[in-house]
Amino acid sequence: MRRRGPARRAAALLLALASLAALAATRAGAHDGVVHADPNEAAAHVAAAVPPAARSAGRSPARTPFPVTISARFDLIDQTGARRTEADFAGRPMLLFFGYAQCEAICSVALPRMAETLDLLGDRAAALSPVLITVDPARDTPEALSVAAPRIHPRLVALTGDEAALAAARGAFQVSAEVVFEDPAGQPVYSHGSFIYLVGGDGKVLTLLPPVLGPERMAEIVAGYL
Template sequence: MKRHTSRTRADTRRSGVSAQQDRKLIFLIAGVTVALLAAAAAFRTLLTSQNHDTVGGPYALTDGYERAVTQDDFRGRYTLIYFGYTHCVDVCPLTLGTMSAALDELGPKGRAVTPMFISVDPERDTPPVVQDYVSRFSPRIVGLTGTDRQLRPVMDAFHVSAGRHAGNGSGYLIGHSSLLYLMDGRNHLVGMIPVDSSSHQMAADLSRMLPGS
């Protein structure tokens, strides 16, 4: 009877520790989500005052099929760029889903835009991982990744910040700035869209920014 009681108490303690760890992870995820959405909301008021010449730049990365890709591959086409990572549990999948829905809503005008996902997590986001991820949202999304040395200047050019948050081993989270960047056919910034937009709002913003409005 004593052995059974001891095992029961040990199991209870382990369950308590596991539940406590789960709660900490939930609070961490919630905190990161709130921070990202708050930052996006703050950016909404700044978008019209940004100097577009200071945002964006060239890139030389790798797509999901391990092909070298640069901005010149999209010359003459508008691109809609989002920086994120495949292990993201909230803002990234929501944004990619909203972006895909917005472009679908625009019809022919939306089909003239190439949606793009650039990873901020080179350690885990290999080309096959990125390709598998973006294909869940739309076959049109071009997923790009690279080494830290390749990605850092691109992130700097777009003023994207990213930093790890506590986690176990490879289970870390990344807090990163979240905006959508609409670039014209010469890779010049047309405008930025906050990620807290609905698909309808995003479609309206894109329609206003694209030619033929």
């Protein structure tokens, strides 16, 4: 039997974890083929899906809990219509999440958690950019995001673009997204990644943060990298 090399083992582990934690968003909360009553129940299911080793690995703020080698790459537009690439954030760390504004399951957990983390960090968060990359460009237009983003956090940079550009961004971060069904109103419900990425000023991912972490713990981990 051929043994996998370290890079292939790391990729396999990341994909397995991402598959376990992938969530879709509806009023009922759907992921992994399970429908939940509310976002808290959905988040609890994700917590149970993440292996114990992954949950405990975050205890040291200066240690990456997952063996990943990912560099930020994207060429998109923000809620003001301005072009944004990873070069715009050079030297500035990011908290980055893939989701969408209409999501009422894991996004309603992860995005407020990002906002709370920034607030808890206080002045230390001045150089930290919160970023959302949409998986729903049809509804998440720059105009729609200009309304939705400030409700999450006044400094949130919300990015969208055409499907090719968004697919390239998802590929760079090893994130998948797909429509799993339509809700009763006929709106698409997406399955997408659930981790928050902490990206260093050099554009390389420092760690993945499961949104089931409390904001205080998440702020502690992020502070260890600032």
